[in-house]
Structures are given as C-alpha cells and as structure tokens.
Amino acid sequence: MIRTMSRGLSKSRILNFLQCPRRLFLQTIRPELAEDSEEARMAFQSGNEVGEVARSLFPEGMLIGHDTELVEALRATRVALAEHPDRPLFEATFEHDGVLVRADLLVPDSSGLRLIEVKSSTEVKSHHLADCAVQAWVVRKAGVPLARIELAHVDNTFVYLGNRRYDGLLKFVDLTGIVESRLDDVPRWIDACRTTLSGSEPDIMPGTQCDDPYPCPFITHCQPPQPDEGFPVTTLYRKGRIVTELLDEGIEDLRDIPPGRLGNRTHERQRRVAVAGKAELDSEAGELLRSFGYPRYYLDYETIAFAVPIWPNTRPYQKLPYQWSCHIESADGSLGHQEFLGIGPDAPMRAFAESLVQKLSSADGGPAFVFRQSFEEGRTRELAQMFPDLADRLLAICERMVDLLPIAQKHYYHPEMHGSWSIKAILPTIAPELSYSGLGEVQDGGGASVAYLELLDPATDSARRAALIHDLREYCKLDTLAMVKLARYFLKGSA
Numbered sequence: 001m002i003r004t005m006s007r008g009l010s011k012s013r014i015l016n017f018l019q020c021p022r023r024l025f026l027q028t029i030r031p032e033l034a035e036d037s038e039e040a041r042m043a044f045q046s047g048n049e050v051g052e053v054a055r056s057l058f059p060e061g062m063l064i065g066h067d068t069e070l071v072e073a074l075r076a077t078r079v080a081l082a083e084h085p086d087r088p089l090f091e092a093t094f095e096h097d098g099v100l101v102r103a104d105l106l107v108p109d110s111s112g113l114r115l116i117e118v119k120s121s122t123e124v125k126s127h128h129l130a131d132c133a134v135q136a137w138v139v140r141k142a143g144v145p146l147a148r149i150e151l152a153h154v155d156n157t158f159v160y161l162g163n164r165r166y167d168g169l170l171k172f173v174d175l176t177g178i179v180e181s182r183l184d185d186v187p188r189w190i191d192a193c194r195t196t197l198s199g200s201e202p203d204i205m206p207g208t209q210c211d212d213p214y215p216c217p218f219i220t221h222c223q224p225p226q227p228d229e230g231f232p233v234t235t236l237y238r239k240g241r242i243v244t245e246l247l248d249e250g251i252e253d254l255r256d257i258p259p260g261r262l263g264n265r266t267h268e269r270q271r272r273v274a275v276a277g278k279a280e281l282d283s284e285a286g287e288l289l290r291s292f293g294y295p296r297y298y299l300d301y302e303t304i305a306f307a308v309p310i311w312p313n314t315r316p317y318q319k320l321p322y323q324w325s326c327h328i329e330s331a332d333g334s335l336g337h338q339e340f341l342g343i344g345p346d347a348p349m350r351a352f353a354e355s356l357v358q359k360l361s362s363a364d365g366g367p368a369f370v371f372r373q374s375f376e377e378g379r380t381r382e383l384a385q386m387f388p389d390l391a392d393r394l395l396a397i398c399e400r401m402v403d404l405l406p407i408a409q410k411h412y413y414h415p416e417m418h419g420s421w422s423i424k425a426i427l428p429t430i431a432p433e434l435s436y437s438g439l440g441e442v443q444d445g446g447g448a449s450v451a452y453l454e455l456l457d458p459a460t461d462s463a464r465r466a467a468l469i470h471d472l473r474e475y476c477k478l479d480t481l482a483m484v485k486l487a488r489y490f491l492k493g494s495a
Contacts, residue, residue: 009099011134014189018130019213021196022204026218028197034217038446042453043120046307050120053166053308054105054152061088061105070100081144096141099190103135105152112147115139116172120307122156122317124173127213130189132179137186149179154316160309169308169316231255231274235419237266266409273413279429285411286493292402294331296487297360297368299324299401300479301376302448302472310456311347313386321379322348322452324356325476327484335484341472343455343465353383357393365400369483371423373403404483407490423482431485436478440471448475 017024026033055061062080066073073093080089089106105116117132128151136149155171196202206223210216231254233246242262251257254274262268273280302323307316314320328336340355342348360368370376377398384391409421414429424436424444436443442451451468454460460468 009190009193011099011101011131011138014099014134014186014193015127015131017193017196018127018189020204020209020216021192022202022222023216023218024193025196025201026221029201030221033221035220036217037215038450040215040217042446042449046120049306049308050154050170051104051118053169054116054118055090056166057170058088058090058105058107061090061107063090064092064102066093067091070095073102094139094142094144096138097190099134099138101135101138103139106139109147112145114148114150115146116150116152118152118170120154122154124151124153124175125213129175129179129182130185132175133182133186134189136179137183140183148174149176150174154307156316156318158309159315160312162312166308231270231415231418233257236270237264237419237421242267266413269413270419273415277415279414280412281490281493282411283493285407285490288407289487289490292367294329295364295366296329297366297400298327298329298480298483298487299360299368299370299376300326300476300483301379302445302452302476303379304449304452311349314347319379319382320347320349321352321383323448323472323476324352325473325480326359327477327480329484337477337480339473339477341469341476343469345456345458349383349386353387353390353394356380356383356397357390360397360400361393367402368397368400369402369404369487371403371479371483372405373401377401404486408486412490423479423486426486427482430489431482434478434482434485436475439474439478440467442468442471442475448472 013024013028016027055063062084064073064076064080066076070093073091074095077089077092077094080087080092086108088108090104092103092106094101094103103115104118105114107114107116115132115136117128117135119128121128132149132151136146140146150172152170152172154169158169160166160169204222206219210219210222216222233243233252233254235254236243242264246252246257254271257271259271262271269280301321303319303321305317305319306314309316309318311320322342324340326338328338330336338359340352342351380394380398384394387394405421408426412426414426416429417425427434427436442448451472455465455468455472
C-alpha cells in the first residue's frame with residue numbers, strides 16, 4: 001500500500017536528503033517556508049521544455065498522467081506495461097516500500113526496457129547518479145526488469161535549424177554499470193530519510209550544501225539576514241579557507257580580526273573599512289579614468305538563453321543579446337542616452353548588432369565603459385561571428401571597451417557593500433538617490449529574463465507588453481547610469 005505523499009518518500013525527497021537532511025525535513029514538514037527564486041522557476045521551466053523535446057523523439061509514446069492521483073498513476077502504468085509492451089511510456093509510475101518514482105522515459109527496444117532520465121544540464125553530473133539509482137532501484141523492486149539505465153542531457157553543440165526539429169538536441173549516455181554499483185546505497189538512504197523525518201528539525205548550519213547541487217529554497221529560514229550593524233567574516237571576497245579558519249578560531253565579525261591576520265589585500269581592505277566604518281577610495285582610480293577622452297560611452301547588454309533554442313542557427317544556452325543601453329557623456333558633462341530593445345517575434349540579434357554599430361561606430365572612437373568586460377566583449381565577438389558584414393565595426397567596439405569592475409575592486413570599498421562589487425551593491429554607496437528597488441518588476445537580471453520571456457509570448461496582451469517594455473528599458477538604463485555615477489565618483493578622488 002503506497003504511503004501518503006505528505007510523509008512518504010519520493011525520489012526528489014531522497015535527493016533533498018542527500019543534499020541536506022534539514023532540507024528534506026523542511027520540504028516535508030514545513031514546505032510553507034520555501035522561497036523559490038526566479039532562477040529556480042526558470043530552471044524548472046527549462047526542464048519541462050527539455051522533457052517535451054525528449055517525448056517528441058518517441059512519437060508512439062504514452063503519457064501516464066494522473067499527476068495528483070498517484071494510485072491511479074500506478075494502476076495506469078501496470079495496464080500500459082501489460083497491454084502495450086512495445087510502446088514507450090512517459091511518467092511511468094512505480095512504488096516499492098513506500099517510495100514512489102515517476103520515470104521520464106521508459107523505452108522498449110530489442111534488448112529490453114531502457115530507463116531514461118532527462119535533464120536540462122549539458123553534462124552528466126555526480127548527483128545525477130544518485131537520481132538514476134533511486135529510480136532504477138524502485139522500478140526493479142516493483143518487478144520491472146531494466147536492460148539499460150540512461151541519462152539524456154542537452155548537447156550544447158547542437159545547432160537548431162528551425163521548424164521545431166530537435167533531433168540531436170539530447171545526448172543519451174548509458175550509465176547502467178555505474179548506477180548499478182550504487183543500488184545498494186538506496187535502502188540506506190531511505191532508512192536515513194525516515195530517521196530524519198521521525199525526529200525534530202536537524203540542527204545543520206548553512207554551508208556549501210546550501211547551493212550544491214541546487215540553491216536551497218529554505219536558506220532564509222536557516223540563515224536569517226544579518227543585522228545591518230554586523231560584518232560577518234562570511235562576506236570576505238571569494239571566501240575560501242580563511243573563512244573556515246576564522247570561524248574555527250571563534251572570530252565571526254570582520255572587526256574582531258587582528259591586524260595582520262589577513263594576507264589577502266582585498267580582505268585586509270574589507271577589515272579596515274569595517275573597523276573604520278567608512279569607505280576607502282584610492283586616488284589612483286580617478287587618475288586612471290582621467291586618461292580617457294570624450295565622448296565617453298557607458299554600455300550594458302541584456303541577454304536571454306534557452307535550453308531549447310527557439311531561433312534558427314542558435315545553440316542551447318547560448319547567451320543571445322536582445323537589449324542594450326548606452327549613456328554618452330560629453331566633455332562638458334552633458335549626458336545623452338541611446339537604447340535598443342528587440343520586441344518583435346523574430347530573433348533580435350541582427351537588429352541589436354545593426355543598431356549598436358550605428359550608434360557606437362563613429363570617428364571619435366571614445367572609450368566604451370562596461371562593467372565585467374568579459375560579458376559584453378564576449379557577446380559582441382559572437383555577434384561578429386554571426387554577422388560577418390558587421391564584424392569589423394563590432395570588433396572595433398570591443399577594442400574600445402574599458403572595464404570598470406577591476407578598477408572598483410582594486411581601489412574602492414564601502415562597508416555597506418558587504419563583500420560584493422556588483423553594480424547593484426556599489427550604487428547605493430555612491431548615489432543613494434538611485435535605487436534598483438525603486439524600479440518596477442524588473443530589478444535584476446533574473447527578472448529581466450522572466451519579463452522578456454513574457455514579452456515573447458504571443459498571448460501577452462498589449463497593456464501588459466507596454467508595462468514590460470517600460471520596466472525592461474528602465475532597468476537597463478539604470479545599469480548604464482550607475483556606471484556614469486561610478487566613474488564621476490572616482491574622478492572626484494575621495495570617499
């Protein structure tokens with residue numbers, strides 16, 4: 001008899017336990033505490049899209065369905081296996097010892113049944129082995145023999161040619177041997193899960209497991225926001241072993257670290273700033289910026305990436321630019337603004353590139369300031385490969401790029417940045433009158449991607465489209481205005 005899923009086990013709950021027993025407990029007992037991010041929702045959507053492609057590769061397949069009626073799903077699976085043994089099954093449902101699983105694909109061939117798990121990742125990862133092991137253990141214990149255990153993942157070298165032809169998007173990897181070697185672990189995992197659920201909430205401190213292999217939706221519950229007056233050692237830039245060493249020594253706040261204890265220059269600056277309670281700005285930042293002429297261009301891109309490509313001649317997860325913003329600063333201090341946002345149903349990259357070279361390809365050749373140059377330069381070089389007739393002008397823009405991020409990292413820090421040199425962390429410390437939180441729905445890159453996907457949806461009505469377009473433009477515009485403010489602040493030469 002299958003246990004109720006309120007306290008029963010599933011593959012996902014076992015995998016939650018393997019990531020962190022506390023996550024399993026909260027997911028099962030206190031699910032209302034979960035806070036899913038936009039990134040998590042987009043990842044879930046990508047997984048569904050990849051799953052649909054996988055099903056399309058087996059046109060004779062049968063969907064078991066009954067998502068909320070698990071007893072009926074079990075019955076339908078038994079009937080399908082008995083009456084249609086030659087047809088692939090989607091979401092075939094099995095149970096053993098109170099553990100329930102649903103197989104993405106169960107495909108018969110000449111050698112027997114292939115159990116295929118479908119993932120939106122671009123490679124086989126270590127946690128996928130446990131995933132497949134739980135699936136295979138339950139299916140076999142339910143009396144269904146398996147010839148092979150496979151994982152299908154996205155092949156990011158696949159180039160989509162259009163017409164919804166996705167043959168080749170997925171790479172099928174035979175994991176039978178390695179998964180079978182882990183089947184004996186599954187009963188131990190199940191016992192450990194039940195022990196966890198029979199007790200009180202595990203007292204497990206936040207750590208690397210909070211993001212590995214997936215961001216945990218309970219992080220706010222497990223690690224409430226620190227008081228504003230604190231400077232945790234966990235905010236040290238790029239953390240590393242030093243954080244563990246300090247915590248082992250009983251040092252939790254940057255202000256309690258003895259002078260000379262930190263060998264890293266950036267870490268030491270963070271400690272000094274925390275102790276002093278005020279920012280540090282080296283005059284070298286302004287001196288460096290004074291060496292650049294005018295007009296000055298401040299440039300930012302927004303991109304979208306699809307697990308399942310929708311535009312011809314693109315690859316899975318390729319970062320495709322759809323929007324740019326550029327503030328143009330003249331020698332007299334006057335400021336202009338240019339922008340592009342691809343809002344039609346067609347691929348925006350050509351129009352993006354044409355508008356970019358039209359606005360930035362000029363005889364003055366002024367510097368093009370960016371924040372994290374590898375991103376904008378990388379996308380620009382990819383556009384040059386896509387559109388050879390624009391390549392010279394696009395590559396000329398690359399040559400003019402100046403990265404403000406390493407200048408900020410080397411020469412500026414404010415106590416309210418809390419170990420982050422993102423433009424969103426810096427802006428409130430130099431221009432408190434500006435704020436990303438004051439924007440509409442789009443306040444970060446994840447929000448921009450969600451908004452753009454909705455904008456691409458033909459079902460989005462005109463009023464909603466207008467609101468999304470406004471919010472996308474305001475967000476990207478603030479990114480480049482923030483860079484203007486940063487450069488001007490550095491030019492003043494003092495904090």
